[in-house]
Amino acid sequence: MTRLLQLCFLFLSFSLFGQQGGMWVPSLLEGMNEDEMKSLGMKMSVEDIYSVNQSSLKDAIVHFNGGCTSEMISGQGLLLTNHHCGYSLIQSHSTLENDYLEHGFWAGSLAEELPNPGITATFIIRIEDVTDQILEGVTPSMDEAAKKQLIEANTATVVRDSPKESYQENRVRAFYEGNQYMLFVVETFKDIRLVGAPPSSIGKFGSDTDNWVWPRHTGDFALFRIYADKNNRPAEYSEDNVPYTPRHFLPISLDGVAEDDFTLVFGFPGTTDEYLPSIAIDQLVETLNPARIAIRDAALAIVDEYMRADPEIKIQYASKFARIANYWKKWRGETLGLTKSDAAGVKRAQEQALTAEINRTGKQEEYGDLLPLMEQYYTEIEPYALAREYFLETVLRNGELLRTAFQVYQLMQVYEYRGAQAFSDRRDNLLKSFQSQFKNYNSTLDREVFEALIELYSREVPDRFLPASMKNIDAAQWTKEVYNHSAFVDYESLAQILSGDGDAVAKKLNADPGFQITSDLADAYFDKVAPTYDQLQLKISGLERDYMRALLELSPSDSRLFPNANGTLRVTYGQVKGYSPADAVYYEPVTHLEGVMEKYVPGDYEFDVPEKLIELYEKKDYGPYAEDGKIAVNFIGTNHTTGGNSGSPALDAHGNLIGINFDRVWEGTMSDYYYDPALSRNIMVDIRYVLFIMDKYAGAQHLIEELTLVHPKQETSKKRKKKKKKRKRRAKK
Structure with missing residues (x-):
């Protein structure tokens, strides 16, 4: 052979x-x-x-x-x-x-x-293939941003015009990385x-x-x-x-x-991401999952200690602990399984076979550059993906003061770009949700989590992505300053700092150490990480769509795709x-x-x-x-x-x-x-x-x-x- x-x-x-x-x-x-x-x-x-x-x-x-x-x-x-x-x-x-x-x-x-x-509680009433309507006007020569914009416009039209009852809703979802689109008519109770x-x-x-x-x-x-x-x-x-x-x-x-x-x-x-290339699996196993696990290791150890010592904290944090621990353990098992089954090796063999099939069928012009370009872009995105995981895990998923302050950071963005009325409406909704959140909040516990995560962040995130205020920091001193002087440690003080018009709120927030730190982290992320990450991810998404199309086109008709x-x-x-x-x-x-x-x-x-x-x-x-x-x-x-x-x-x-x-x-x-x-x-x-x-x-x-x-x-x-x-x-x- x-x-x-x-x-x-x-x-x-x-x-x-x-x-x-x-x-x-x-x-x-x-x-x-x-x-x-x-x-x-x-x-x-x-x-x-x-x-x-x-x-x-x-x-x-x-x-x-x-x-x-x-x-x-x-x-x-x-x-x-x-x-x-x-x-x-x-x-x-x-x-x-x-x-x-x-x-x-x-x-x-x-x-x-x-x-x-x-x-x-949502029921599916019917499912229809609407691929032709969603991809109408989309051509291979269009760049990814233009394709995305046209697909979004076509999707809005299909959602608006497809028949349904007044109490039902139309939803469109992409399949096979954007090679197929389905309409779901649903009823939500x-x-x-x-x-x-x-x-x-x-x-x-x-x-x-x-x-x-x-x-x-x-x-x-x-x-x-x-x-x-x-x-x-x-x-x-x-x-x-x-x-x-x-x-x-x-x-x-x-x-x-x-x-x-x-x-x-x-x-x-x-x-799920069953069709990721081998380089993405390597990146997951060697870089991203270890970072996620390390952050949650630090947070879970602290929360567990407090829950075991205090019945009230046990009730307050039961659901949060379960949510954090769930994926912490999943990522550990995932890494073990991917390594044990040699998933990256299997995918490399698939990629070699696909390359041979592309060459055999004369499809080099359509698909010949797919795998080399995916390797290039995944290599380029790795440090940005790592910084992104640290930001998400530290600010949004494990640190409660940081997450609350980030929601207020977003509120101030609304004020800057959408005006006073939008600011007022968003603030009222936020205050309602904050009131519920603080029912299950313990500042002493969160203080220890904050210090552990900030120390990890300053040490592990690539230096070029850190805000200037975080370089060579004393995590213990930062923590002391925040939890002794920030309004974000209880609901009453937070409600007070958010009272007044947008300018008055902005002035008070700029003097708050909890908000200042969160704002520095967010600014650094949105200035130094997100733009490049999003650009590379858009290119990768386009390549993965084409890779999926190659698999659909070149695989046997009975393949389990x-x-x-x-x-x-x-x-x-x-x-x-x-x-x-x-x-x-x-x-x-x-x-x-x-x-x-x-x-x-x-x-x-x-x-x-x-x-x-x-x-x-x-x-x-x-x-x-x-x-x-x-x-x-x-x-x-x-x-x-x-x-x-x-x-x-x-x-x-x-x-x-x-x-x-x-x-x-x-x-x-x-x-x-x-x-x-x-x-x-x-x-x-x-x-x-x-x-x-x-x-x-x-x-x-x-x-x-x-x-x-x-x-x-x-x-x-x-x-x-x-x-x-x-x-x-x-x-x-």
């Missing part, structure tokens, strides 16, 4: 991107996807999954507040998602006297369900009420230690209800609203799962599977309540277990939810998931609910960039554990009565027995 043929063979092989990987648009499943799903055991049709003209599974799938997925499980608007998706809402209703995070919450009636202002949540000792069992880890034993679920107006349409909160009647809700299987069972996960995955996740409705399918993360180690695919008890540490905030759950375990009082005398808690599968799939329903071969997706295994978190079927596993709560907690632990039988419980495996077995009997009777005749 010649070298060229070897490379072409590699290209054809690697373009498959691993069996079962992929996040597919549900309206485009006919053909290869349907055949593969049926080969894995699916008993439904693709029309059962997505249909515009009749009720289908997609009508039960809900985008929960724009960040998680949820699903309808009753005809009375009952909505199921993850405990961690509702965590901040549960926290917002909690006090020291009535701590729903610690003790759980269960509404005994509709009247007891708790409103959550500002929370939304705004009256979402908390119905039930287990205590964190169940819903967050294992907490940060077990996060991204298998074996797992977490009952990660919470219940909400969607309310609508009397016409079953979206409406703001009102006492006159009634429970929403969905187009479809999911029956719930009581039969459990076994290895090799078909699994379909339906949801709204957030962001699925679009990257972008927060739109997707289907991923696979099977229940164990895996081997290391030599001589194999993990079974299902965990049980016995594992909860094995991990139990009395009084520990991560591994404590409620007394009632211990009693139920000791008595084996499991109701109809046990199998072989045991309660399954979690299971894993080969479904390709990411952030945003939290709360996604896991469905069986017939479309019944068997679990709730909530995590991935640590070794497989690199699947945002490279899906490896040997290591990539998603983690799901067994739906029978959810029912067991609702029924036997919480005593919420009134909620169980709303559900439709089925036994698909038993029904299939009965049908097989009937067929067998018929064959025997025929044989006798």
Whole structure:
């Protein structure tokens, strides 16, 4: 075999991107996807999954507040998602006297369900391909800025002119790096009420230690209800609203799962970058992730110490700590997985094969410069990308005073460029949000975080990107000056400094050390980092669009070239599977309540277990939810998931609910960039554990009565027995 043929063979092989990987648009499943799903055991049709003209599974799938997925499980608007998706809402209703995070919450009636202002639940009504309309007038000779401007104008026209009901909304999203565009018609409900949540000792069992880890034993679920107006349409909160009647809700299987069972996960995955070039993977592993991890290492150590010492701080910072720790651990696992699977090496082989295919087909003029230019621009952008990560992590994501001061910095930009009225409106909205933020703020804790992060920033950010005031600083002295004299340490002083007209506010802010430091950091970032970063990123985006087009054009027709996740409705399918993360180690695919008890540490905030759950375990009082005398808690599968799939329903071969997706295994978190079927596993709560907690632990039988419980495996077995009997009777005749 010649070298060229070897490379072409590699290209054809690697373009498959691993069996079962992929996040597919549900309206485009006919053909290869349907055949593969049926080969894995699916008993439904693709029309059962997505249909515009009749009720289908997609009508039960809900985008929960724009960040998680949820699903309808009753005809009375009952909505199921993850405990961690509702965590901040549960926290917002909690006090020291009535701590729903610690003790759980269960509404005994509709009247007891708790409103959550500002929370939304969005349904997809239909999906249409609008690529031709969006790319109308776009030519290869146009520069990237001109292309972007025309695409944005065309998108606005499509959104405005596409048919919809008055209570619906049109949204357009790019696919395949801008080679395809889809229109989504959606309905968004705004009256979402908390119905039930287990205590964190169940819903967050294992907490940060077990996060991204298998074996797992977490009952990660919470219940909400969607309310609508009397016409079953979206409406703001009102006492006159009634429970929403969905187009479809999911029956719930009581039969459990076994290895090799078909699994379909339906949801709204957030962001993936499966087609990044090898140099981008190297940059992620060697430069960007280590910087992110180091910053969060410093912040988390301080927050954890305070939370363990003070119950009030524990409540205040529970949601924030979970958010920061989540991606800190994910990035560590991601780096490990990308290294272990040699993702960069695999992608280099793909790039070599693509180059050979470009040469073989005479496409050098169109695609010949793609890979060299991507290498050039990624090399140029690296120091700017590093400085950008330090700015985002320090100012916007981990330092609370800095984040608040940056919001005020943006307010003053509004005053400068949009005038007094815009300034006044923005200030009023900010003050409302600040009032809520300061409810969960501790200045002593934040002071220590500030000092640690500022010291890191001054040491690790390339010198040319630092503000002059930050060079050769004493971080301890800076911190003392800020927290002793800044108005940003409590709400009352902040409200006072923001009072008056724009000029008066500007004068007061310029004398505030917290604002001065934040302003220096922001000015340096926007002057020295952002312009070049944005210019290079625009060029890279254009190259990645062309690279994607080359893959689409030159790959075989049956290649698994699925679009990257972008927060739109997707289907991923696979099977229940164990895996081997290391030599001589194999993990079974299902965990049980016995594992909860094995991990139990009395009084520990991560591994404590409620007394009632211990009693139920000791008595084996499991109701109809046990199998072989045991309660399954979690299971894993080969479904390709990411952030945003939290709360996604896991469905069986017939479309019944068997679990709730909530995590991935640590070794497989690199699947945002490279899906490896040997290591990539998603983690799901067994739906029978959810029912067991609702029924036997919480005593919420009134909620169980709303559900439709089925036994698909038993029904299939009965049908097989009937067929067998018929064959025997025929044989006798």
